[in-house]
Amino acid sequence: MSLAKHAVIQPEHVVILGLARQGRALARFYSMMGVRVTISDTRSREVLAPEIKDMEMFDINYVLGEHPMALLDDCDLLCLSGGVPLDIPIVLEACSRGIPLSNDAQEFLARCPAPVVGITGSAGKTTTTTLVGEMLKSAGYTTWVGGNIGNPLINTLPQIQKQDRVVMELSSFQLALMTVSPYVAGVLNITPNHLDRHKTMDAYIAAKRHIVAYQSPDDYAVLGKDDENAWALRRAIPAKVYGFSGVTAVDQGSFLHDDQLMLRREGMQTAVCERSDIHLRGDHNVLNVLAAISLANLVGAPVTAMREAIKAFEGVEHRLEEVRTLDSVLWVNDSIATAPERVLAALASYTEPLILLAGGRDKDLPWADFARQAIQRVTVMVLFGEAAPLIYGVIKHAMTKALNASSPVLLDEVLVVDNLAEAVAEARGMSAPGDVVLLSPGGTSFDAYRDFAERGMHFRSLVQAL
Incomplete structure (x- = not known):
């Protein structure tokens, strides 16, 4: 599937596939802009009654039980909720007609006035995203955290100011159709996952690659050096590359040395904290903290604020x-x-x-x-x-x-x-x-x-x- 570079457009009629959390957030956003919105979901009206009630204040047209091709006849933007695959007939037909594809994450990134830290990986995304948010809050920034976790950030776009900081978890499902990348992009690791959806490991890696593929030379990519697939992305991206590692020093980024978590940037090396300061169990969580150090520092978090956040961080729900x-x-x-x-x-x-x-x-x-x-x-x-x-x-x-x-x-x-x-x-x-x-x-x-x-x-x- 060929995707064009995404630009902000002002559609007259948006069709959204899927009435889940991300689809509803997009529907609210476009409805408040005065755009005509149609939501289509393969589930029945009875099954979706709570979601429809949640949206009753908005003037939305619902097409339920199927995704008929007629939806595309006067559609100038087709948006997908995260659970909707790219290979279903209506999406393929939209591509053949030249109708742009998008989702809540892409529309948010294309419009957000503040620096965005985007984070993906097969594992550790939520822990790292949450910790980066805590580090930036500790540094005194008004910080917005969401994306694939919690709040779809497009819900809060009108409140975000240029001087704020945004931390965004991005899944492979979201990234697969995206043609815009964040200012700072983190790829923690890429190991087999979601192969029921992506079918092959190559397709899964290609989806993850989108987080860095559209960066500029003024942007930053933070890659897990200990993970072969993540580190390989450095060869074909325009952004400045930082690394993090639990086993070896890196030229630019963060690493573990003698049970100290170190930050090296522009020739300066600083000890951020001791390994014993981390409350989370497991070597994988040491890597998550190292990634958070590089990511948060690149958008302004000083060492003192990061150290304070690490010492206070107790983890997130449903993770050990x-x-x-x-x-x-x-x-x-x-x-x-x-x-x-x-x-x-x-x-x-x-x-x-x-x-x-x-x-x-x-x-x-x-x-x-x-x-x-x-x-x-x-x-x-x-x-x-x-x-x-x-x-x-x-x-x-x-x-x-x-x-x-x-x-x-x-x-x-x-x-x-x-x-x-x-x-x-x-x-x-x-x-x-x-x-x-x-x-x-x-x-x-x-x-x-x-x-x-x-x-x-x-x-x-x-x-x-x-």
């Missing part, structure tokens, strides 16, 4: 979130872990005996490396949801292979249950003092929940009720 300790067993909510690789990062964050709750819906991702490492780290595994049979098969294969090779296997038992409530009940019965019960699913929540947050909240309520 400690729910409670019951009978000397720690229960941890890592519902955000929707890829096998992210589960491995969670497992590496603990030295205690682990009971792992994994499952959900698979995204056509490879599970073999997860299985190989998990059987050496987890004592009990409770599998739930659509992906449970798949994961069970991969685990059994890994165990057989390890035992035939006389390799060590710590995993003692694997249980398969129908849902999260049953998984929690089984874990409660099998846990012993000193254990950690870790919900780190590896699959999405869409087999049973609206999103990972709803799954995480359900886990919390189940654990609190024990």
Whole structure:
């Protein structure tokens, strides 16, 4: 699909596909501008009743249950919510007719008067985005944080001033159609994820690349040096490149040295904080903090403000979130872990005996490396949801292979249950003092929940009720 460089246009009629959070934000924005707005969603009016009620103050035309081609007949801008693929017939037809494509993130970036830090990656986006926001607030800036998390920033565009700072999480779904890049772009890592949507790793990388592809020589790109795919982007982008690394020094950027987090910029090197100042578990979170240091500093956060924010930062919901300790067993909510690789990062964050709750819906991702490492780290595994049979098969294969090779296997038992409530009940019965019960699913929540947050909240309520 060929996309033209995006420019701000003043459409007469916008068609928005999808009545989810991002689609509603765009509908409000254009309605308040006096633009005619049509929203189309394949779901029924009955299913969408709460969303339609939320928009009742706006004059919006709804076409529900399908996306008819007639929507394009007098449309001069087609906007997609994040969950709408680029390869459905109406989007392909729009491209063939030369109708511009956009989304809430692109329309916001094209209009925002303040410097924007955009952050993407297969993992760590939300933690890094939130921490950069805290660093800039600590530095005294009026700071707006949102995008793929929380608030679609186009909702607050009229309030944002030139001297403010904006921190924006961007997903591959958003980036896939975007032709505008932020002033400071961060790519934390690019590892297999969302292959059910992007189909190939090359297509997934291409979507992520859009965050830096349209930068100018006056812009900045901050890339994870320890990640091969992220670091490779430096070869074909016009922006000034900064790096961050947990294993080696970088010429410009941030890195770990003798348990100190260092910042090197324009020939000056400064210790920002000690590793022990970070409250978050895991080496992956050290990398998130290093990325945040480079990103926040490039838009004006001094070392003192960054240090203060790091020392105060306790993390974000559903990311290795400690729910409670019951009978000397720690229960941890890592519902955000929707890829096998992210589960491995969670497992590496603990030295205690682990009971792992994994499952959900698979995204056509490879599970073999997860299985190989998990059987050496987890004592009990409770599998739930659509992906449970798949994961069970991969685990059994890994165990057989390890035992035939006389390799060590710590995993003692694997249980398969129908849902999260049953998984929690089984874990409660099998846990012993000193254990950690870790919900780190590896699959999405869409087999049973609206999103990972709803799954995480359900886990919390189940654990609190024990």
